[in-house]
Each structure stands twice: as structure tokens, then as C-alpha cells.
Amino acid sequence: MNMNRFMIEKGMNELEERFIVPELIHDLLIASHEGLSGVAMKLSEVLSVPIIMTDSLYHVLASSYKRESLEIIVSTFFENSTHSEFFKCTLTIDGEDYSAYGYPLKLSSQNCGYLFLLQETEGVFPIEDYEAIIRYGASLTTITMKQMEDIKKESQRYKDAFLFDLLYGNFKNNDDILSYGAIWKWDFNQPHAIIVLSMTEYNPYSEDRQLINSLLYITEKALAQHGLETIVIRKQSEVVAILPVNDKTTFNENEKLSDFISYIIKQAKNSPIGNRAACGVGQVYQNPSELFRSYQEAKVAFEIGQLLKIEIPYFNDLGLERILYKHDLQDLKEYYYHILGPLQKYDETQDGDLTFTLESLAKHQFDLKQTSDAIFLHRNTLRYRIKKIEEILEVKLDDINNRLNIVAALKIKQLHKI
Amino acid sequence: MSKQLGFLFNADHCIGCTACEIACRNENHTNRNVRWRKVSKSSEGFLSLSCNHCNSPECSRVCPENAFMKRHDGIVLIDSNLCTGCRLCITACPYEAPQFDYETNKVSKCQMCYPRQDQGLLPACVDACSTEALQLVDLENFYDPQAVSSIFGIPDIRITQPSIVFYPISEKKRHFLVERSSN
Structure with a gap:
């Protein structure tokens, strides 16, 4: 009897011990x-x-x-x-x-x-x-x-819907934007500009999808470190940042904005994204219902920046490219061959390098000294080559109109990879 | 956004019957000079194009009246009440999708038959294509290694990122009838 009682008590103790937290x-x-x-x-x-x-x-x-x-x-x-x-x-x-x-x-x-x-x-x-x-x-x-x-994702769903409408100009009324923005404490009364960050040669069917999340994270972190309360979302292959432009952010000065973007790109370089991070910056808009233009401009700047190899392309700073990128390609090709066709033909048949010389000259504002220093060519050799180019193209390179034509043709070549 | 509706065009299957173009006109009652969908012929084959409901619609960016909008399923629409007929969108679009209507003095364009889609039907052009050369897909979830983003006759897609993918024309092979010997 006592033995049984002992066994039961022992069992109970073991059971209690097992369930002790x-x-x-x-x-x-x-x-x-x-x-x-x-x-x-x-x-x-x-x-x-x-x-x-x-x-x-x-x-x-x-x-x-x-x-x-x-x-x-x-x-x-x-x-x-x-x-x-x-x-x-x-x-x-x-x-x-x-x-x-x-x-x-x-x-x-x-x-x-x-x-x-x-x-x-x-x-x-x-x-x-x-x-x-x-x-x-x-x-x-x-x-x-x-x-x-999870909490962040849930609140992001509603934010994403609002920001989608904002970025595609679906809001026709400023008051709607202001009242919706107030829900997340975003003040759309102040001017904003949009930055698009993405990766070069993005492939949606590879790990790039994951890397865009890293880019989003890096951007959010950089904003937090700079003490900026900015709207950032991921949209397919892009990270879109809607930056308020005011005295606090000082983003009205391009230098400050460039420093900030450079910081993000530098951070991305230290991550698996490497050298593939690139960006585009749209113009500043006071009116929130026009912010969609800044978004589209940022995307245009992004693409043109890739082609012209500009690290931080501002839509505002794009000159002739703004017109050339969307012009009829056939028309542009005809123009290019009309202006530089003979030179290209000469290079192909004579195994020359005159197109490169002309490109370098245009890049250095047609300055002989700068160009000869940059391409390691003696000034007299450069003079000889310029004379040769003038003969082939049958134009004078000191005429401003001819220079304009040549620069435009070279930009077409860069933009459309002719 | 969870969706981006777009067209899938199989250049090998298109026989240039223009059924898509006619179906579009019937469905939307567009005027004679307004072609929301166009079938063109080149030396390489046929191409049926309409508005590509781009990811970066240039038409929308340049519109001074902010008359364009993009639905959450990716369809780009124009509000004819806001359009003043300035035609800036026509010059901005590389695919010549927006069409100027001389009777109304406004611009109109393909709206991917969204009223039909909201009823669960396919766009009229897709429905009318007897060879299934034209199909509707959700590009967010579409992947086929054989599909390409551009083929012959398509303007530069880099800036606008159109919502259309293609199956290019495959190399044609000739097959000869060989008479079988009686043995």
C-alpha cells in the first residue's frame, strides 16, 4: 500500500517536473x-x-x-x-x-x-x-x-494602392491626395521629387527579385540614418522614393541630393547588388497631383543615364537627349548617316579611328589641348586628324552650326546604339 | 499592384486576316479614321498592334490635362472629358496608339475592352482571333523562355516598357511531297 502510494507520488512529481516552465x-x-x-x-x-x-x-x-x-x-x-x-x-x-x-x-x-x-x-x-x-x-x-x-506588410498593402494611384496620376484632385496622405502623416503640401532606383540588366526570373528587396532595405536604412521621413516603396523592378524638398531636407540643392544618392549606391556596392545599382531623378513638383510626371521623368532619366553612362541622371539636366530619345528611330538614323555617315564609311574601309577622335573632341568641347591630353595624342597629330575629318565630312569644325549637328548625331549614336 | 495585363502576340500564327481590327471597331464603335488596333504587313510577317498599356506610359507624362489614368490591373485609360485634343500624347507614343478623332476633336485609344473584362469576357480582339495569335496574359505571372520583349517593326521599348510580349517568327522549313514507289 505504502509502496503504491510512493510510486504514485513519484510519478506525479515527474509529471510536474516535465511540465515545469x-x-x-x-x-x-x-x-x-x-x-x-x-x-x-x-x-x-x-x-x-x-x-x-x-x-x-x-x-x-x-x-x-x-x-x-x-x-x-x-x-x-x-x-x-x-x-x-x-x-x-x-x-x-x-x-x-x-x-x-x-x-x-x-x-x-x-x-x-x-x-x-x-x-x-x-x-x-x-x-x-x-x-x-x-x-x-x-x-x-x-x-x-x-x-x-508581417505588420509592416499589412499596412504596406493599403499604402501601395494609394501610392500606385499617386504615381500614375489617377488622383485628379489635390484634396484627395492631401487627405489620404494625412492618414500616414505625409504632408503633400510641400514640393516633392521622385527618385527611381533599380538594377542594370534586371532579370525578373532570377535572384534579382530578392536583390530589389535588399535595395529597398538599404534605401530605407539610408533615409533613417539621414533622419528623413520619406515614402519608399518597391514597384516591380524599382525602388521608388518620394522625397520632400524643403529647408530641412535641402534637396533643392542638387549637390545634397547627389550626396544622398551616392551614399545609397555605395551601400548597395557593399551588398550582393554590387555595381548594378542605378538611379534616375525626376523634377520637383509643388502640386501633388502632378507627382506622376516626376515619377515618369525619373524613369526616363534612369534609362537615358544608362545609355549615356551618367551616374546620377537628373531629368532636369538632360538637354537634347530629352527630344532625341523619343524621336522616330528611322528619322534619327537618316540624320546620323547624313551627318557622320561618310566618316563611319571611311573608318570601316580604311581601318581608321577618326570617329573616336571626333567623339573625344566633342566630349571635350572641341578644345584641342584637353582632347590631345585625354587621348594621349600629340596636338599636331590631332590637328592633322581634324583636317582629315573636315575633308571627309566636307564641313568646317569651327562653325557652331556644324558642331551642333555633330554633337546631335553623336548623341543619337549613344542613345540608340547605332 | 498584383496584376499587369498585357497582350501576347504570336507572329508565327498571325495570318493578317484583320479580324482583331474589325472586332475592335465593332465593339467600340469607333469612327472610320480611328484605328485603335492596326494590322500591318512587312516583309517578315504580320503585326497586330494597339495600345500596349505601358508600364511607363509616355502619353500620360506629357498630357497637360492629366487625362490619363492607369488601373490597378495595368490598363491605361484616357478620360475623354478631360482631353482637349492637343495631340501631345500622339507624338509621345512610339507605337502610335492614341488616335485623334476628327469628329469629336479628341484623342481616344484602346482600353483593352475593360467593360468586357469586368464581365469576365476577353477583349474583343483576342476573342476574334481564330488562330490564337493574340492572347491576353498577366505579365506579372507570365514566364516563357521562348517569349521575347520585341520583334520586327516594334519601336524602341526601353523607355515605355510596353505590356506586350511576342513569340517571334520561327524559321520556315520547306516540305516536299515525295511520291512513294509502288514497291
Whole structure:
């Protein structure tokens, strides 16, 4: 009888033990209600080490440091052979180096960020002892990140519909735009300009689709770092940024805007996008119902920038190209062959290089010294070649009208790859 | 946007019967000089073109009256009430899609038979094509490695990004009748 009672009590105890949830787990779960920073703070409290959570590009998402912005540089990786998930590294925070353990945050086997545990003091850190709790903390972080992403996607659906109508000029009334914009606290009373960012040779059936998401992320991050509240969306193969132009943003100065875009392109270069990021900038419009023009202009500038190899093409700065790009191709070809046809024929038959010389001369505003320096040609040789070109084309190159014709023909060649 | 409706034109199948053009005219009751859809012939074959409901519609950008709009399914429409007949859109469009109507003094263009589509029907031109040379597809979800973005007779697509894809003409082979021997 007593033996039976003992067995029952033992069984009950085992059952209770099996269903015991440690207080620690409960606390972490409660802390996750406060988002990523809640998890970071609690995890740091439990492990007694500072915690930093970053995205896959090492941008800090949350940390146990009570600071709004924190920048880190991750360097010197040491793979830990005994624990494949952990890696040792050095974190540079405010110019000071710290040893740290990193743990990858994974969502459906895709890397979505890192959890870093900082070693502020010298000595051996018993990472093996903390492995289970760190893994749990990492899972909780990943779930919180996923929830944040889902909420963002849901609100983005309504935003996308509004922005689609805005970008295609479907709103005919300014008041509609102002009232809809107010829902997301966007002030369309101020002038705006549109930037289109995309990738060269975009292939929708490759990983490029994913890379555009990275470009969107980089753009959003860059805006946040510059303290700008700007509308950014992804549209098929493009990232579209609607920038307010005011005294705070100072985007009315092209230099400031170029610096900002250069920063995004530089960030993209350090990512898997590499050198393929490109952009186009539309004109500034005061009237929100005309913003669709800025969007279309940005796309035109993007395409022309690709052809003319301009790093940051502004629609505003495009000259003759604005007319030439949409003119009848047959007409343009006829014009090109009328102006430069004999020279091209001469080069083909005589194996010459005079078209290149003329291109270089036009590129350097028909300045002999600049051109000879640029193409490493003696000035007298260049003079001889110019004379030859004048003979072949039967025109004088010091006549402004002839120069205009030649520049226009060369632009046609560049734009339409004749 | 989850959709971008567009045309799929198989140049190999088109026999130049102009059924699409006639169906378009019947459906939309357009005037004699207004051709929303045009079938043209070149040395390489036939081509049936209408408004391509571009991703970057130049017609829309240049319109001073903001008379154009793009539906969420990708169809580009013109509001005839706003059109003043300035014809800037006609000069901007590389495909000559917008048509000037001398009777109304306004511009009109293909609207991809959206009233028919809203009823679950195909556009009249697609419906009338007996060889299935002209089809309607959602380009957001369409992928065929044999389809190309441009063929003969299509102006430069780089700026406008038209919502049309093509199957080019395949190389023709000659087949000879061979008389079988009685043995």
C-alpha cells in the first residue's frame, strides 16, 4: 500500500517536473511584448553581458545599451569549431574594440540577422553553458522580427494602392491626395521629387527579385540614418522614393541630393547588388497631383543615364537627349548617316579611328589641348586628324552650326546604339 | 499592384486576316479614321498592334490635362472629358496608339475592352482571333523562355516598357511531297 502510494507520488512529481516552465522563459516571453529591445534587455539581464541584435547587414536593430542609435563594425571572424552556430568576432563600438560571440538569426533557413554577446571583461566566457538560453532568445528574436515584418506588410498593402494611384496620376484632385496622405502623416503640401532606383540588366526570373528587396532595405536604412521621413516603396523592378524638398531636407540643392544618392549606391556596392545599382531623378513638383510626371521623368532619366553612362541622371539636366530619345528611330538614323555617315564609311574601309577622335573632341568641347591630353595624342597629330575629318565630312569644325549637328548625331549614336 | 495585363502576340500564327481590327471597331464603335488596333504587313510577317498599356506610359507624362489614368490591373485609360485634343500624347507614343478623332476633336485609344473584362469576357480582339495569335496574359505571372520583349517593326521599348510580349517568327522549313514507289 505504502509502496503504491510512493510510486504514485513519484510519478506525479515527474509529471510536474516535465511540465515545469522555467521562470526565465516566461520572463523572456513577457519581455518580447516590448519588441526587440525588450528581448535584448531581458537576455542581457539574464546572461549579465551586453546584447546587440542586428540585421543581416549588421545594422543595429536593438541592444541592451539604452541608446537610440548605435553603430557597430564587425570584423575578425573566428569560426568556433566546437559550436558550429556560434562564431567569435570583434565588434567596434564608438572606436573601441570588444570581443564578442555572434549567433545567426534564421527564419526558414534564411539568415535574417545576428545576435551578439559582448565580452566586456577579460577571461573565458562559458558560452557552452548558455547555449540553450541563447538559442531560445534567438528564436524569440526571430519571431518578433517576423511579427514586425508581417505588420509592416499589412499596412504596406493599403499604402501601395494609394501610392500606385499617386504615381500614375489617377488622383485628379489635390484634396484627395492631401487627405489620404494625412492618414500616414505625409504632408503633400510641400514640393516633392521622385527618385527611381533599380538594377542594370534586371532579370525578373532570377535572384534579382530578392536583390530589389535588399535595395529597398538599404534605401530605407539610408533615409533613417539621414533622419528623413520619406515614402519608399518597391514597384516591380524599382525602388521608388518620394522625397520632400524643403529647408530641412535641402534637396533643392542638387549637390545634397547627389550626396544622398551616392551614399545609397555605395551601400548597395557593399551588398550582393554590387555595381548594378542605378538611379534616375525626376523634377520637383509643388502640386501633388502632378507627382506622376516626376515619377515618369525619373524613369526616363534612369534609362537615358544608362545609355549615356551618367551616374546620377537628373531629368532636369538632360538637354537634347530629352527630344532625341523619343524621336522616330528611322528619322534619327537618316540624320546620323547624313551627318557622320561618310566618316563611319571611311573608318570601316580604311581601318581608321577618326570617329573616336571626333567623339573625344566633342566630349571635350572641341578644345584641342584637353582632347590631345585625354587621348594621349600629340596636338599636331590631332590637328592633322581634324583636317582629315573636315575633308571627309566636307564641313568646317569651327562653325557652331556644324558642331551642333555633330554633337546631335553623336548623341543619337549613344542613345540608340547605332 | 498584383496584376499587369498585357497582350501576347504570336507572329508565327498571325495570318493578317484583320479580324482583331474589325472586332475592335465593332465593339467600340469607333469612327472610320480611328484605328485603335492596326494590322500591318512587312516583309517578315504580320503585326497586330494597339495600345500596349505601358508600364511607363509616355502619353500620360506629357498630357497637360492629366487625362490619363492607369488601373490597378495595368490598363491605361484616357478620360475623354478631360482631353482637349492637343495631340501631345500622339507624338509621345512610339507605337502610335492614341488616335485623334476628327469628329469629336479628341484623342481616344484602346482600353483593352475593360467593360468586357469586368464581365469576365476577353477583349474583343483576342476573342476574334481564330488562330490564337493574340492572347491576353498577366505579365506579372507570365514566364516563357521562348517569349521575347520585341520583334520586327516594334519601336524602341526601353523607355515605355510596353505590356506586350511576342513569340517571334520561327524559321520556315520547306516540305516536299515525295511520291512513294509502288514497291
